[in-house]
Amino acid sequence: MNVRWLSWVSIGLLLFIGILIPYFLPPVYVNLASEILIFGLLAMSIDLLLGYTGLVPLGHAAIFGVAAYVVAYLNVRLGLPHTIVIPAGVISALLISGVFGLLAVRTTGLHFMLITLAEGMLVWGLAYRWTSVTGSENGISGITRPDFLILSWQFYYAVLAIFTLCALILFRIAQSPFGLSLRGIRDNESRMPMLGYNVTLHKFLAFLISGGFAGIAGTLYALYNRFVSPAMVEFARSAEGVLMVILGGSGTLLGAVAGSALIILIRNVVSLYTDRWLIVMGALFVLVILFMPDGLIRGPGRIIASLQRAGGSWARYAIRLSGSRSPSIPTSEVPVPTNRDIP
Missing domain, CATH: 1.10.3470 (ABC transporter involved in vitamin B12 uptake, BtuC)
Structure with missing residues (x-):
């Protein structure tokens, strides 16, 4: 769809x-x-x-x-x-x-x-x-x-x-x-x-x-x-x-x-419970501008996309990190060829 x-x-x-x-x-x-x-x-x-x-x-x-x-x-x-x-x-x-x-x-x-x-x-x-x-x-x-x-x-x-x-x-x-x-x-x-x-x-x-x-x-x-x-x-x-x-x-x-x-x-509705409902509205407006600057309609989609990008970045970082920890042969144990080994 x-x-x-x-x-x-x-x-x-x-x-x-x-x-x-x-x-x-x-x-x-x-x-x-x-x-x-x-x-x-x-x-x-x-x-x-x-x-x-x-x-x-x-x-x-x-x-x-x-x-x-x-x-x-x-x-x-x-x-x-x-x-x-x-x-x-x-x-x-x-x-x-x-x-x-x-x-x-x-x-x-x-x-x-x-x-x-x-x-x-x-x-x-x-x-x-x-x-x-x-x-x-x-x-x-x-x-x-x-x-x-x-x-x-x-x-x-x-x-x-x-x-x-x-x-x-x-x-x-x-x-x-x-x-x-x-x-x-x-x-x-x-x-x-x-x-x-x-x-x-x-x-x-x-x-x-x-x-x-x-x-x-x-x-x-x-x-x-x-x-x-x-x-x-x-x-x-x-x-x-x-x-x-x-x-x-x-x-x-x-x-x-x-x-x-x-x-x-x-x-x-909020004004039924508190006379300071304008403070609630102001705080909500600030939160929306900070975390969803595109508004309530586009905001959730933008947040989900950001989380997906962040998750992908962490996954790539973990893969690189695990790759850097792969076992390797110490340099001192690597055999060095000599003239006798060369046919």
């Missing part, structure tokens, strides 16, 4: 386990699974920029939060139906990511990080100051769900279906010629124009696609949490998304989901 088939079998097994979750876990953990999938989708959208394009976005929570605010405002303040509210949230995310992308994609490295950080802080400031729309610190509460998504298991299956579809689309994009060109930009951006690629356009499209999936995640989170506040668009939320990608392994997409699961489980 090759690596590709093994990957598809693993994904199928995870999907099968995900389908069975509502049958074996109480509603509180079903809701937790929904949250993991939502933030996993946000982390995957960040990974399209971070892992495949080599750009570190520090304002993606703003796109995520704008979609959630649009859903909340249209649903609670204007009373519009969900058939209008949900598409409007995704479209608003696409619009804001288009504006942000036009300002950011002409830069690279630290400048890209600072511009996206400034864009995120701008949205955060509006969320606090535009009280008539956002409710400031009080936020917007009372968001409703469609009638067929009221129960926790109903909403979970809807999130699982949307997450699966979005993940397949993202995997297809990553493996397409467009995804390969993004990797080329990541590895050697200065060479890509010489090969005929429009680097700025590719980066803008990657930013737009990433923002669209972040908007889907924000729309789902508004329906999940039924409450939107400025905390959704602050810098800590963007940094958390980047941390999910790094922990799971950038450039894998699936690693973003693993990082999301790890962080959310620590935040919601």
Whole structure:
């Protein structure tokens, strides 16, 4: 079985386990699974920029939060139906990511990080100051769900279906010629124009696609949490998304989901036993960076390969050592031929 088939079998097994979750876990953990999938989708959208394009976005929570605010405002303040509210949230995310992308994609490295950080802080400031729309610190509460998504298991299956579809689309994009060109930009951006690629356009499209999936995640989170506040668009939320990608392994997409699961489980489960759960998360992040710098997905394979190489090196050393101890004839006992021995 090759690596590709093994990957598809693993994904199928995870999907099968995900389908069975509502049958074996109480509603509180079903809701937790929904949250993991939502933030996993946000982390995957960040990974399209971070892992495949080599750009570190520090304002993606703003796109995520704008979609959630649009859903909340249209649903609670204007009373519009969900058939209008949900598409409007995704479209608003696409619009804001288009504006942000036009300002950011002409830069690279630290400048890209600072511009996206400034864009995120701008949205955060509006969320606090535009009280008539956002409710400031009080936020917007009372968001409703469609009638067929009221129960926790109903909403979970809807999130699982949307997450699966979005993940397949993202995997297809990553493996397409467009995804390969993004990797080329990541590895050697200065060479890509010489090969005929429009680097700025590719980066803008990657930013737009990433923002669209972040908007889907924000729309789902508004329906999940039924409450939107400025905390959704602050810098800590963007940094958390980047941390999910790094922990799971950038450039894998699936690693973003693993990082999301790890962080959310620590935040919601470990915090039940200790108020110092941030110390646990920080220590875990340090351990992963030290021993599995490629992330949780690639890390175990890299460790196993290192152990195999180390085992092979020890075996070769033992063979050489045992060969050096083979019996030999002392020099003093070696007979020296004389003239009589020569015919």
